[in-house]
Amino acid sequence: MILYLNPFTGLAGDMLLGALLDAGASLDAVRGAVAETGLTGWRLDAERVRTGALTATRALVTVDDDATERRAAELLAMAARAGLPVAEAALTAIAEAEAALHGEPVAEVHLHELGGHDTLVDIVGCAAALRDLGVTRVHCAPLPLGAGVVHTRHGVLPVPAPATLALLKGARVRGGEAGEAVTPTGAALLGAAGTTYGPAPEMVLRATGYGAGGRVLPDRPNVTVAMIGEPVAEPEPVTGPGRQVVLSTNLDDVTGEVLGHVVERALAAGAADAWVTPAVMKKGRPAHVLHVLTPPELAGELQHLVLAETGSLGLRRSVVEKVALPRHFETVRLHGRDVRMKHGPWGVKPEYDDLAALAEATGKPLRELAREAYDAL
Incomplete structure (x- = not known):
């Protein structure tokens, strides 16, 4: 299925989740995926609300734990349990953006506003909703950037926030009115889903959903619009990162x-x-x-x-x-040399080039060195 998004007033993780639920994604499937992460002290509800002249779905996350700061590695480990590549890729992108902005290693970076329960629920929930709807391609109209300032743990920052701008690299954007129109969570999900930007592709429309945001706007509904459709027989242009x-x-x-x-x-x-x-x-x-x-x-x-x-x-x-799952590298030390270990969602293995160089230098069999590399983890 194809998903086409119209970020009418912007895009945030909860707005995207609400739009996907409104378009027919199973709330039980979404809750089940979040539960697989091991997260506790949360509740997810889908509420029908009035926003401007429209009725839309609002994804509401209620938490018992009000902590908003966690290490990115902790959230990534929890997301991995759900087995959703889009969720892992989105959280990895957020961690990499924050690490680059603050000059910290990805494994050690702390997520402040993005470290709470709602971030994990929104990201895993959206990934689960995409899977439940059978979405394989995501398209989106140009994103409004917003304007003004936002108050964060790091003080007052310009809108769009620096993390959002880093996550929007490669996206198609346009000017916007005052306020934060796109959040880091929304930007990360679009990137993780391999979104293509531009007009709606040709498709057979099957469902429409409206996801409501929390802001009340004086002259318009605050919504993200999701359209679900089947691809037509004609081939489409070769575009998009996937x-x-x-x-x-x-x-x-x-x-x-x-x-x-x-x-x-x-x-x-x-x-x-x-x-x-x-x-x-x-x-x-x-x-x-x-x-x-x-x-x-x-x-x-x-x-x-x-x-x-x-x-x-x-x-x-x-x-x-091409579906590329998230991966990261860890280095182990063997016989005075570094050997890179490639970690994926479901396994780990040493890099062949490093083992081959080590075998040449030590005269040991490559298979023996591979076993040593696994033992050194």
Whole structure:
């Protein structure tokens, strides 16, 4: 399904959650996902409210714990239990933005206003609502930036807040009226969902939802509008951070050395991945299929490289959605050298290049060094 957002007066985490619930997301599914984080002392309700001339859904979070400051690592660990990549990516983006602004390591940064129960409920809740609605693509109209100042633990800051601006990198924005129109939580969720900005895509509209904000505006309803639709049959332009292009060509007259050379050149030129699979062509000829996964902006350059290096008379281009889960690195010390350990939502493994260099330096088997790396965690 496609989600198109109209941030009529802005976008915050609770407004997005309210709009998704209003569009049909299950409140029980959202509550269940938040409960999986292990968070205690909270309650989430969806209330129908009147805002201006419209009736909308307000997502209300009630908490017993009024603490607003927590380490980002604590919130990330809780979000990981829910198994929602969008939630983990959004919290990771917030932690990285705050760490960069305050000059602290990501693992140690404290989230002040963003460290409360409501941040985790909003982010995990929105990610769960997207999953429940079957949303695979998110589009959004340009975001109003707002103006003025906001009062924080760090004093008075300009609007948009610095963290919001950092999280909006790559987003399409426009001027706005006084007040905070987009919150860091809202900006982080859009980035984590791989949002594409611009007019509404062609789709078959299936549901509409209105999410209410807390402010009362004198001349208009304070809402974010969510539209849920099915994609039409025609292919859409290759846009958005999740979209990639796969180039593939069948080759029955290219040596293994040339194939390896093309894979290395493609990766060096910016391909996200490149690989070769065996195949049998017509008349029983043994062959290989060369595949190159590339960002859309590099597809033309890499297409030329593949055709020039292989001598192929053509190739196939297909648009795919690449899902990249959040990951982070931890370093362990083995035999006087650093070995990076890549952590994902469901596992960890040592970096091959580091192990290979260590095996070369020590003469030890690579498999033995890998076991040592796991033991050193």
